[in-house]
Amino acid sequence: MNIRELEVKATEVRIEIIRSLHAAGSGHPGGSLSIADIVTALYFDEMNIDPKDPKMKGRDKLILSKGHAGPAQYAALAVRGYYPAEDLLTLRKIGSRFQGHPNMQYVPGIEMSTGSLGQGFGTAGGMALANRLDGDPGRIYAILGDGEIQEGLVWEGAMSASHYHLDNLVGIVDHNGLQIDGRNDDVMTVMPIAEKFRAFGWNVIEIDGHDFSQILDAFAQARECKGRPTMIVAETVKGKGVSFMEGQAGWHGKAPGDEQAQQALEELEEHLAQLKAQA
Secondary structure: OOHHHHHHHHHHHHHHHHHHHHHHOOOOHHHHHHOHHHHHHHHHHHOOOOOOOOOOOOOOEEEEOOHHHHHHHHHHHHHHOOOOHHHHHHOOOOOOOOOOOOOOOOOOOOOOOOOOOOHHHHHHHHHHHHHHHHOOOOOEEEEEEOOHHHOHHHHHHHHHHHHOOOOOEEEEEEEOOEEOOEEHHHHOOOOOHHHHHHHOOOEEEEEEOOOHHHHHHHHHHHHHOOOOOEEEEEEOOOOOOOOOOOOOHHHOOOOOOHHHHHHHHHHHHHHHHHHHHHO
């Protein structure tokens, strides 16, 4: 898929994020919007998957370790064809399979139930090791929040993955600089991120997390790296794509109201129309 097509899909993903969160009346828009380009690149270009056969042998797997951004994963899977996008309007409602955080028991394409920060990343390392032992060619991808890496469990996982030379494991840090209580640097600084993972023995690639050419090139570099896991440190903007949400920590865990959702959707739909006109 070319860059323009990926930009179209990412905007469609953002639209579904806003629609579902508005319908739910709660949830996490900021960090969902910041990873929309990354999950789009994974599901529409990088990963070996099949919406018609979600349990396909040898498939690649994405673990959303920052599980509160589940609306982004749900939306990407819907746009990819795993289920109708209209189903997302039941998000967080009683009886819905779309819980506030990803649930692998009910939603096709979800490979691990996540939400307790740090656990998804460690499990991704276990999956990568299991694939090697089983001779499974599938690669494992794990998306972490930059606030999430304040968890000590993340660094145990980083040490383990390096020790076992898991070159079939790719981590992506969504480095938007903000968490629920404000700036990471004010809460508990995580800097320097890249240097820390390098010290743990990882192959580290630093990119603009909204530039598809850089995203795809980083995944290609990760495939070429042998003997070490790869960590992609993606510089992103929290709330990317919605003007009044961008760079605002207050939108970490607050759903848009009626007027806010209308404005957000108008902005995104206008952008979508422009992209399609340029295609």
